[in-house]
Amino acid sequence: xxxxxxTGAVGEPVRPDTAPPTAYLDVRDxxxxxxxxxxxxxxxxxxxxxxxxxxxxxxxxxxxxxxSVTSLGIMGLHTVGQYGRGKARISGEIWLNGKELMTADPxxxxxxxxxxxxxxxxxxxxxxxxxxxxxxQIVEAYRVHNDVDKKTGRKRAVELLDRxxxxxxxxxxxxxxxQFSGGMRQRAMIAMALVNNxxxxxxxxxxxxxxxxxxxxxxxxxxxxxxxxxxAVIVITHDLGVVAELADDILVMYGGRCVERGPxxxxxxxxxxxxxxxxxxxxxxxxxxxxxxLIPVKGSPPSLINVPSGCAFNPRCxxxxxxxxxxxxTERPELRPVAxxxxxxxxxxxxxxxxxxxxxxxxxxxxxx
Amino acid sequence: xxxxxxRRLFAAIVMLLVVILVTFGIFFAIPxxxxxxxxxxxxxxQADPEAIEGxxxxxxxxxxxxxxxxxxxxxxxxxxxxxxxxxxxxxxAPCFGYSFKHDLPIWPELKDKLPxxxxxxxxxxxxxxxxxxxxxxxxxxxxxxxxxxxxxxxxLAGVSLPIYFTAxxxxxxxxxxxxxxESAGTAFGDDPxxxxxxxxxxxVTLAFLYAAMYAxxxxxxxxxxxxxxxxxxxxxxxxxxxxxxxxxxxxxxxxPILTILGMxxxxxxxxxxxxxxxxxxxxxxxxxxxxxxxxxxxxxxGVTLITASAVVFANVVVDLLYAVxxxxxxxx
Numbered sequence: 129x130x131x132x133x134x135t136g137a138v139g140e141p142v143r144p145d146t147a148p149p150t151a152y153l154d155v156r157d158x159x160x161x162x163x164x165x166x167x168x169x170x171x172x173x174x175x176x177x178x179x180x181x182x183x184x185x186x187x188x189x190x191x192x193x194x195x196s197v198t199s200l201g202i203m204g205l206h207t208v209g210q211y212g213r214g215k216a217r218i219s220g221e222i223w224l225n226g227k228e229l230m231t232a233d234p235x236x237x238x239x240x241x242x243x244x245x246x247x248x249x250x251x252x253x254x255x256x257x258x259x260x261x262x263x264x265q266i267v268e269a270y271r272v273h274n275d276v277d278k279k280t281g282r283k284r285a286v287e288l289l290d291r292x293x294x295x296x297x298x299x300x301x302x303x304x305x306x307q308f309s310g311g312m313r314q315r316a317m318i319a320m321a322l323v324n325n326x327x328x329x330x331x332x333x334x335x336x337x338x339x340x341x342x343x344x345x346x347x348x349x350x351x352x353x354x355x356x357x358x359x360a361v362i363v364i365t366h367d368l369g370v371v372a373e374l375a376d377d378i379l380v381m382y383g384g385r386c387v388e389r390g391p392x393x394x395x396x397x398x399x400x401x402x403x404x405x406x407x408x409x410x411x412x413x414x415x416x417x418x419x420x421x422l423i424p425v426k427g428s429p430p431s432l433i434n435v436p437s438g439c440a441f442n443p444r445c446x447x448x449x450x451x452x453x454x455x456x457x458t459e460r461p462e463l464r465p466v467a468x469x470x471x472x473x474x475x476x477x478x479x480x481x482x483x484x485x486x487x488x489x490x491x492x493x494x495x496x497x
Numbered sequence: 498x499x500x501x502x503x504r505r506l507f508a509a510i511v512m513l514l515v516v517i518l519v520t521f522g523i524f525f526a527i528p529x530x531x532x533x534x535x536x537x538x539x540x541x542x543q544a545d546p547e548a549i550e551g552x553x554x555x556x557x558x559x560x561x562x563x564x565x566x567x568x569x570x571x572x573x574x575x576x577x578x579x580x581x582x583x584x585x586x587x588x589x590a591p592c593f594g595y596s597f598k599h600d601l602p603i604w605p606e607l608k609d610k611l612p613x614x615x616x617x618x619x620x621x622x623x624x625x626x627x628x629x630x631x632x633x634x635x636x637x638x639x640x641x642x643x644x645x646x647x648x649x650x651x652x653l654a655g656v657s658l659p660i661y662f663t664a665x666x667x668x669x670x671x672x673x674x675x676x677x678x679e680s681a682g683t684a685f686g687d688d689p690x691x692x693x694x695x696x697x698x699x700x701v702t703l704a705f706l707y708a709a710m711y712a713x714x715x716x717x718x719x720x721x722x723x724x725x726x727x728x729x730x731x732x733x734x735x736x737x738x739x740x741x742x743x744x745x746x747x748x749x750x751x752x753p754i755l756t757i758l759g760m761x762x763x764x765x766x767x768x769x770x771x772x773x774x775x776x777x778x779x780x781x782x783x784x785x786x787x788x789x790x791x792x793x794x795x796x797x798x799g800v801t802l803i804t805a806s807a808v809v810f811a812n813v814v815v816d817l818l819y820a821v822x823x824x825x826x827x828x829x
Contacts, residue, residue: 200729208732242735249733254726259748259823269734304824320734 149223151178152360153202153328158220160194160201167433168217171197173384175220179377181327184354184361186375186392188368188407192429194384195364199330202362203247204229204237224328243273246321248350250333252313256305262289262316263301270323288319292349311342315349322353329354330362335370347373368411372396377473380404383430383440386463390474400466400476400485403441405493423496439479447488453481498827501820509813514570516805521569524798526562534558535794539597555579555586556595569594593802594795603799606784611803614780617699617772618765622758624704625711630754632708633715638742640720648712655709664702664775671698681778699776703769707761715754722749752822755815763811767804 160172172194179185187195200206202224206216222229224245229237249255256265266288267281274281282301289297292315305313314334321329331350335343351374354361363374371378371392378396379389380403388401399405409423427444430436438458442448448457455461457479466474467482478485528535536552553559556579557568568577572592579586579595588595588602596603632652636645672678681695722728723746731745732738770782777783781800788796820827 203733205729205732208738238735238737240735241733247730247733249726249730251726255730257727257731257745257748258825261824268736272735272737272740304828306825307828320730 149178149226151223152181152225153179154221154223155198155202156221156223158198158201158222159218160197160206161217163215163217164433169432170384170435171432172201173435175381175384175386177377177379177386177389179328179360179362181360182354182358183376184363184374185377185379186371187362187364187379187381188366188371189381190366190407190425190429192432193381194432195366195381196332197384198381199247199332199362199364202229202328202330203241203245204234205241207234208238239273242269242326243324244326245328245330246324246326248314248317248321248329248331248334251337252310252317253305253337255317256313258305261302261304262308263303266301266316266320266323269320273324284323285319288323289316292316292319292322292353293345294319310338311345314338314342314346318346318349318353322357325357325359327359328362329359330364332364333366334363336365336367343370344373350374368407380407383435384432385440386475386477387441388476389463390466390469390476391471394466394469394474398466398469398474398486399489400474400482401441401478402445402447402485402488404476405489406444408497409493439477442479447480450480450484452479453484455479498820501827502817505813505816509809512809513806516809517570517573517802518566520798520801520805521566522562524794525565528794535597593799596793596796598791598793598796603795606796607781607799607803610779610781610784611766613778614766614769614773614782616696617703617769617778617780618762620696620700621703621707621769622762622765624700625707626754626758628704629708629711630715632712634719634742634747634750636712636716637719637723645716649716652709652712655705656713658706660702660706660769660771661775663705664698664772667698667702668776681776699772699778702775703765703772710757711754714757715750718750718753719746722746725749748822752819755818755822759811759815759818760808763808764804766807766811767800 155178156176158172158175159170162169162171175194175198177185187198189195197206201218202222206218218230220230224240229240256262260268263282263285266285267278270276270284271278271281276284286297286301289301294300294312294315300308300312305316308316314337318334329350334350335346338346347370350361350363353359361374363370365371375392377389378392380387380395380401382403388395388399388404395404396408399408403425406423406425410425412422425444426446430440430443436442437460438456439445439461442457452461461477461479463475463477465472466476476485480488525535534549534553536549536556536558539552539556557565560568571577572588572590572594574590576590577588577592579588586595586600586602588604591604593603593607595601596606599606632648636648639645668678672680677694678698679691679694681699683691683695685692728741728746731741736745767781767785769780770786772778773780773782774786781803785797785800787793788800
């Protein structure tokens with residue numbers, strides 16, 4: 129347990145468990161591990177963050193960094209339907225609107241799902257049941273939480289489809305998912321998520337499966353709807369462009385942990401972690417010379433079974449030979465506040481001293497971007 | 498949707514014609530090439546040439562094969578008169594031919610046996626679908642537990658044990674030891690309880706074999722479906738787990754089960770030969786065995802045609818049910 133609490137609420141004082149948090153969503157030291165034949169996969173390993181209503185948090189990272197596992201964890205979807213399989217081991221706290229979800233009754237969490245917190249999935253084609261009409265699936269989501277008849281439910285579905293920009297919603301409501309185009313399906317998926325006015329909306333790679341032209345429309349839609357409904361939104365993506373479009377705050381995940389987080393502007397303009405630099409360097413930009421090449425992050429994501437004992441990014445870090453600041457290389461760097469950052473919410477977890485990182489960023493990285 | 502139905506029905510009819518042609522060809526053309534005269538089978542070994550010639554005329558065996566085929570197909574729809582050698586007989590539609598051995602049209606014979614086989618297949622089918630699918634679903638939901646392992650071991654045994662073994666075993670225990678069951682053969686109209694006690698062992702024995710296959714198929718399909726994204730979506734909506742499983746997952750799981758159900762049922766209508774023999778049930782399967790033993794070619798042809806028609810018909814029904822279940826089939 130001491131180990132669990134060492135990294136506590138990252139960068140912020142660990143409060144006694146009795147004190148209910150003030151933030152709308154407060155995730156504390158979330159750990160989600162999966163036992164497999166090869167060993168324990170530590171998909172999420174000590175993640176903490178907060179989110180207020182009306183704000184958007186972008187969780188960024190490459191495949192296998194634990195982004196999606198985190199979102200399913202918040203929804204409580206690792207604890208239902210795990211029939212006979214090696215069950216996920218989950219610890220930590222998830223406070224939603226003053227209620228702790230990990231210790232709550234599973235049926236109570238179920239009733240929050242779809243009503244208080246809803247989710248948009250990556251691939252709307254596979255995420256919708258092919259055998260039921262779009263309308264049926266939206267009405268189902270509405271009626272499970274509202275005691276209304278089918279007619280009222282259908283009216284609500286048409287209303288929502290109209291709101292997310294589906295033409296002729298009263299006709300399309302009876303169509304099947306395969307009769308919709310990719311963008312339409314994602315709109316319908318969003319309608320399904322919003323049908324109960326959830327206060328927390330989690331969008332897991334909402335635009336990855338879509339055409340580029342449609343991506344911008346969907347992002348606009350999510351932003352507009354957030355303004356209208358005032359929900360808290362978590363956008364999970366590997367695409368920094370999506371985050372730049374939507375997020376107030378950014379959380380960069382690597383190897384199941386947070387390596388950097390803070391207000392979007394600060395993370396974009398004065399990124400503090402070599403991995404964040406790598407992500408920025410591998411993002412294509414229209415205003416860059418054609419001849420310049422993207423700078424990929426070298427190597428591949430770490431195995432989540434044998435995470436390096438020190439910094440998980442160490443094997444891929446181009447600055448791994450820079451002397452560590454105060455701690456040994458084998459020790460795991462904790463999230464530390466970035467000195468001088470406005471508002472004091474910008475944190476990063478790196479071995480290098482802040483002076484060194486600021487120097488590298490301004491002299492070596494920033495000019496190339 | 499209408500075009501889909503018409504297309505399926507048309508394909509089914511073509512299929513049936515091909516089946517008739519091939520079966521007819523095998524049974525009537527091959528004896529011609531091998532030099533065995535079907536007329537000889539009819540009259541027996543000590544027949545005078547005159548009688549043989551009469552039979553040949555009566556059955557139209559002298560005609561070219563295509564002519565005989567035409568006679569046969571038109572007989573199916575319009576009935577047929579056999580005359581020659583001083584005797585004549587009328588075979589009303591549907592005329593499946595004229596039995597060598599019994600000197601009778603085949604259709605009435607088949608018509609008598611068909612309900613017996615249908616009862617056997619139908620009753621067993623209800624048992625195995627309920628038993629197999631339930632076992633499969635529960636096994637999938639309890640994957641890796643003692644229940645799952647036990648059920649799958651029993652299912653493996655069910656798939657591997659031949660019916661003449663399980664049939665005799667069940668007879669020995671439930672009929673001769675415990676006396677719960679009776680011999681099959683009591684008509685339902687005479688004594689419903691006796692009929693039921695006669696049919697229960699054949700039903701259970703036949704169902705056990707199929708239930709085992711269906712349990713394994715259901716389990717595998719269910720596990721696959723549970724990994725689908727739309728199941729996760731259903732849970733994310735806040736649906737209760739029984740709804741997620743019973744509605745969202747079951748709907749998809751039923752599709753492959755329906756496919757093999759159609760084929761299995763169709764094939765069973767042609768007679769569960771082993772089951773009927775083991776329990777002395779006088780259905781199509783037993784008739785087929787008798788006909789083969791007696792070299793009663795027209796009868797074999799008749800049973801084959803019934804079986805083939807049943808399989809084709811069952812597949813048409815399955816195709817139509819597909820369209821009901823899966824909108825992607827219906828609307829494309």
